[in-house]
Amino acid sequence: MNTKDAVTTTIMNTMNSHSTIDVALGDRSYEIRIGEGLLAEAGAHLAPLLGEHAARRHVTIVTDANVAALHLDTLTRALDAAKITHRAIVLDPGEHTKDFTHLAKLLDDWLDLGIERRSMIVALGGGVVGDLTGFAAAIALRGIDFVQMPTTLLSQVDSSVGGKTGINTRHGKNLVGAFYQPRLVLADIDVLDTLPPRELRAGYAEVVKYGIIRDPGFFAWLEKHGPALIAGDHAARTEAVAISCQAKADVVSADEREQGERALLNLGHTFGHAMEAESGFSDRLLHGESVAIGMVLALQLSERIGLCPAGRAARLIAHLDAVGLPSSPAGYGYTVPALLAHMQHDKKVEGGKLTFILASDIGKGVIARDIATDDVAALLAKALA
Ligand code: NAD
Numbered sequence: 540m541n542t543k544d545a546v547t548t549t550i551m552n553t554m555n556s557h558s559t560i561d562v563a564l565g566d567r568s569y570e571i572r573i574g575e576g577l578l579a580e581a582g583a584h585l586a587p588l589l590g591e592h593a594a595r596r597h598v599t600i601v602t603d604a605n606v607a608a609l610h611l612d613t614l615t616r617a618l619d620a621a622k623i624t625h626r627a628i629v630l631d632p633g634e635h636t637k638d639f640t641h642l643a644k645l646l647d648d649w650l651d652l653g654i655e656r657r658s659m660i661v662a663l664g665g666g667v668v669g670d671l672t673g674f675a676a677a678i679a680l681r682g683i684d685f686v687q688m689p690t691t692l693l694s695q696v697d698s699s700v701g702g703k704t705g706i707n708t709r710h711g712k713n714l715v716g717a718f719y720q721p722r723l724v725l726a727d728i729d730v731l732d733t734l735p736p737r738e739l740r741a742g743y744a745e746v747v748k749y750g751i752i753r754d755p756g757f758f759a760w761l762e763k764h765g766p767a768l769i770a771g772d773h774a775a776r777t778e779a780v781a782i783s784c785q786a787k788a789d790v791v792s793a794d795e796r797e798q799g800e801r802a803l804l805n806l807g808h809t810f811g812h813a814m815e816a817e818s819g820f821s822d823r824l825l826h827g828e829s830v831a832i833g834m835v836l837a838l839q840l841s842e843r844i845g846l847c848p849a850g851r852a853a854r855l856i857a858h859l860d861a862v863g864l865p866s867s868p869a870g871y872g873y874t875v876p877a878l879l880a881h882m883q884h885d886k887k888v889e890g891g892k893l894t895f896i897l898a899s900d901i902g903k904g905v906i907a908r909d910i911a912t913d914d915v916a917a918l919l920a921k922a923l924a
């Protein structure tokens with residue numbers, strides 16, 4: 540089946556011409572709804588989940604100050620229209636908010652506000668808000684319902700789907716958390732219009748990732764439509780978010796707890812994480828930018844060890860250039876030993892061998908378990924030169 544057919548058969552159109560993707564996880568199944576104007580219709584989407592009970596006709600929104608200034612009014616007006624009462628907790632924007640201190644404060648704020656087992660939480664924001672709020676929802680009163688309303692491209696195609704929630708600790712990123720699925724995901728394409736272009740591009744790297752690991756037709760589609768998507772084309776954004784969410788939903792349904800196939804979603808992330816760590820997780824290199832460069836390195840490594848035909852990394856680089864994403868680790872001041880040290884610290888190294896997500900072609904991600912450290916070192920030396 541080509542990408543186009545796959546999308547038309549798996550995405551049903553409901554309500555106001557938005558796309559719906561099912562995440563099939565038994566009694567924890569839920570829908571992802573994608574389209575324009577969803578925030579303004581949010582009351583109608585939430586109401587069926589709430590029922591008629593008074594305690595349920597009230598939602599607690601968690602968001603950050605940037606998103607609150609731009610989009611909270613749209614959501615609260617939609618809730619008012621549906622006679623759903625609400626209150627909002629507005630967090631500091633930024634990765635530093637995903638920590639124990641903010642988790643404890645959020646939980647206490649909820650308890651101060653009289654949260655109950657059957658309360659409903661809404662996470663309105665990017666991955667930081669979604670990860671923190673989802674984790675708090677997982678552990679507050681041993682689990683209360685929450686809905687994801689992702690507002691960055693990264694959160695729409697990746698972090699809001701699949702139920703990974705959590706926070707960072709001084710030992711590293713996302714080391715404390717839970718698998719806890721939302722009841723619904725509403726991805727409003729309109730809110731991406733206010734996203735800083737650099738954040739939009741960074742999220743786009745995760746979109747490209749789905750093409751490389753499982754869908755060559757989608758990668759070709761992105762080569763054609765990616766520049767328009769970045770420039771603001773809503774139809775292209777809607778289609779790319781829908782295909783990406785379908786890809787993530789498929790992978791998560793097959794392997795919710797990452798015992799196998801879900802690991803493919805980490806393509807580019809081992810290299811990327813090493814670079815992010817070397818940059819101190821600063822604005823120097825956004826997560827998605829590190830993934831873009833990491834995917835190039837993964838394809839170059841795949842070619843180097845004879846897993847993948849030549850020319851695939853070059854094709855990816857050409858596409859990343861076309862959409863304004865970085866494709867080389869050179870120029871950031873990284874060294875081979877420093878990057879290798881992060882990768883070895885990250886993973887179990889057995890007999891000098893590392894596990895990587897590589898690709899045998901565009902659209903064919905593979906888990907490669909015995910990559911020689913020497914091959915990685917030689918590749919990095921060339922890439923950093
Ligand atoms: P983010 O939440 O920090 O948002 C990026 C910036 O954009 C913030 O300053 C935010 O305030 C702002 N913003 C958000 N929406 C906006 C909008 N519509 N208009 C204008 N500004 C807006 O970052 P992110 O990239 O969305 O998420 C990154 C986080 O996601 C990381 O903590 C990462 O670990 C996590 N993550 C989780 C998963 C998962 O499976 N749970 C997957 C990937 C990433």
Ligand code: ZN
Nearest residue numbers: 745808826830
């Ligand atoms: Zn990522």
